[in-house]
Amino acid sequence: MYKNDMLEKGFIRFDAGADIGRLYKKDAAWIAEQFAEIEQAFEDLPVDVYAAGLHRYRRFSRAVILPWSNQVEWLPAMVNEDGEAVAEYFQGSFNPEFKDAYRSFPMLQQEMLENELLKRIIQFDFAQTYWEARDMVMPVNVGVHFVKLKVERDGDEAVSSPNCLHRDGEPFTFAHLVKRRNVVGGQNVIATVDDVDQFPQDIDEGHIFADFALTKGLESYGVADVAVSHYVSAVRKGSGDEAGERSMILIDYQPTVVKPL
Template sequence: MSRLKDTGFAYYDLKKQLQYEDLEKDLQQLTLAFDHLPIDEYAPHLNRYRRYARAIIMPKTYDIQWLPESTVNKKSYYEYFQGSFNPEYTGEYRRFPSLKKETMNNRLLEKIIRFDFKETFWMREDALMPFHAGVHFVKLQVDDEGEEAVSSPNNLHQDGEPFTFAHLIKRHNIQGGWNAISHPANRGKMPEDINKADMKASFYLEEPLESYGVYDPLVTHYVSKVKTGEKQGPGERCAILIDFQPTVIANPDEVRSMRGNTTEMVFV
């Protein structure tokens, strides 16, 4: 039985489920990657830091191939688009700094991507083509008492990709970072504004590689603001978010490159 397929939500402990000899070494490398995340330039006041990369993964073989980055002012980026699903950036492309090559080549990251993908399920026609994987490294960091770090969007939401998985890498000296799972009807609401009976799950991710996955059509999800904890010094919550969507043969009426506006088109 798949809890993800039945309820739209599943919890995982990948430290137990992905055991291999060098796991701790590879986890340490991923943890260090969060020390060098740039500020999210779309919300520099919200104490959010991130990098992003895009890959394709093949059905059956599970081969992973990282897609080429865009280069702007000699810096590497990947584009990200959620259509209408993020009310803070409706219809807006965002450009995030790319993951470092050594991070993309990390064996634990590849195992996480494959694990997540094997949890997904698709219509037969969707499964004829490679699948797109978006890999976000997101850190919520607070340096001083009274500061808050905020995820986006800051409400119960859906992402617009069929599947999203969240993997905690580090949680240090913070309050908050509470996760909530509810029904699609509560999209756009705050957890405190819905009936308790509508809360499908609520929990904290506390240990490295504690994880959860959602099937977007069946649920909404949320993570609360982060504040400094009881110890002196800064606090942070570091997580890897991985989403999946199919690369189907699209309806010609919905493909922007079929609209004839060649002035905005580029060669590949």
């Protein structure tokens, strides 16, 4: 559906809810019911221990998708020294804040591993990617991140990691909005790969391919890591009384045999 655009431009924007409904012949009521379960899972995300004071909350799980059957299989958890089920995330040198470091996050809840809409999102995103023939005869690794930026007081600021234009180190990454409520910021920027480690305001405007905010549930975008860098600005509390929140599902894809990007 969007694969050619991903190949030609290096990024795509789409409405995952509408597209998945049409492709898999699911009505709006089914999408809403499944999405409500996902929204509920974001209510008790634990604090991101790698973001002390940055108002970020996170869970993470790993899966594989089999290109020849489109089957999604969740990988088992690791158990840390405290007996908690966790999954590790490693970006090598691509995240300057955690260079060559493993980060360990609590796993997604079991009901999310069984959520049919989340599985369809993983399958749909994968269908928008492109690979070499050798990659298609082995499982493709999938990382699924639930990330919430939440600010409760005026003056608080929540940031993503890394807080600059960057590449992720995985060939493809997709972002899906779950909730945006009473926030200022959270602006997405997509730029050239030559602008990594910079802020959008510090680069040539001609290097910016897109500048937008996600505002509706399941509004989405995807990037090809070899082609573009990307960034999301910090989130601050809006003018309303309730806490500000921006919640996202992030999904990345990595071949079994990893080669330099």
